[in-house]
Amino acid sequence: MIHKYYLGGLYIVLDVNSGGVHIVDELTYDLLDDAAPPFAEKCPQEIVDKLSAKYPEQEIRECYDEIAALYEEKILFSPDDYEKYAKFTVASPIKAMCLHISHDCNLRCKYCFASTGDFGTGRKLMPLEIGKKAIDFLLENSGNRKNLELDFFGGEPLMNFDVVKEVVAYGREREKEYGKNFRFTITTNGMLLTDDKIDFINKEMSNVVLSIDGRKDVHDNMRPTAGNKGSYDVILPKYKKLVDARDKDKDWYVRGTFTKYNLDFAEDVFDLYEKGFDQISVEPVVCEDKYPYALTEADVPAIAEEYERLAQRLLENDRNGKHFNFFHFMIDLDQGPCAIKRLRGCGCGNEYVAITPDGDIYPCHQFVGIEEYKMGSLVDGSFNTEMKEQFAKTHIYNKPSCRDCWAKFYCSGGCNANNYMYMGDVLKAHTLSCELEKKRVECAIMLQAIKSMERGQAE
């Protein structure tokens, strides 16, 4: 399978199954409408005739031979040999956890998927005992995985920061016994950040996600406080302080959500950069169509155009020595995850679980509160291994619209929770998310192609 597209002045051809990215001329691009395996020894006359008004016959024949040679090298029209690997990781250890340390929040973000922080299950904070049980659960169920990820999530985790600190201390103490390494991360709205908390986070957390939507008016419109005031002016200086004090080898992101209200979200990305942040993620809101801020199919062309505009501006910035990372355009065409990793997305319900303040276990944070997806409880020690096995099978070959999609090894089947919530089935890909993901991947590959050419590394 191949995918070809024109973007950023380049004719790009992706060989889906080898991961090969080829930059071609216009003739090759046109020829690939007809040239496909099995290849003849010479270019068939009907193909030559079709293109001969536009290109010299000799060139067409030469180009056909080049295409056939790449086919022989198995980097064009290469076969999909990976289905046999889909059975791997069915009995995977659990290596990552989303710990809902607080089901309460001090903001009232209009698009909150967690019902303003309590996930529809009442405002509460996680007791230390549940946090400790969560650490134990991860240690005991992680098999031979050394690096264990634990994300402090909410609601707003800083509302229960004393427990965060104690859970970290407990994890650090117990990881030695098991020969493991906890990678703690935290996702915060920043309102309660203090110098002490910043120090602790920068010391203990391998990644910090700082929520901010971009321009002040965009942010304040969607992320008011419980008292309906803007939150932007409170958090911005705190974020800058945290980022400035953070070690360079530790990850962090400012992360925003865009909605129908800011389809010009590239402006938000650049506003964040101009405010001093160079690790940026801004993502589309996912919600029901009934909300006025919802993104719908009708918005796809405008969003696609905006992604292209963002990619072009990133490129110009780069050329001017002003580099920053935009999370969804980050891609490594040579050293990325292996093909086996790419058969499944997040690993939710299989390698990754979420724990509520009551100790209930769910496949991920997005499933929390959906009773039929409760997997078990840390309190009574129950765990639904059948459900785990079902989630292990949510790979691209079991998702009909993924199986034949050119982007399957880049998005890996998308978000199971979104599939369930908006398509009614974890195996039915959420169409709108797919369209946006495909556009992002096209932009990401284009950016890498241009950078690679400019570095003179292309062969």
Next chain:
Amino acid sequence: MKHIMTINKANLKESAAKGGCGNCQASCQSACKTSCTVANQKCERDDK
């Protein structure tokens, strides 16, 4: 080649042969809490 320039190693198949160790990050655990992207992750295999 005159008409086609390949810009990467096209090594996905090779990665499968040596892959599946599971040392890498769970994909939704970083900045990305609502929309999955696997391809932007790093391989963390010990003996690469």
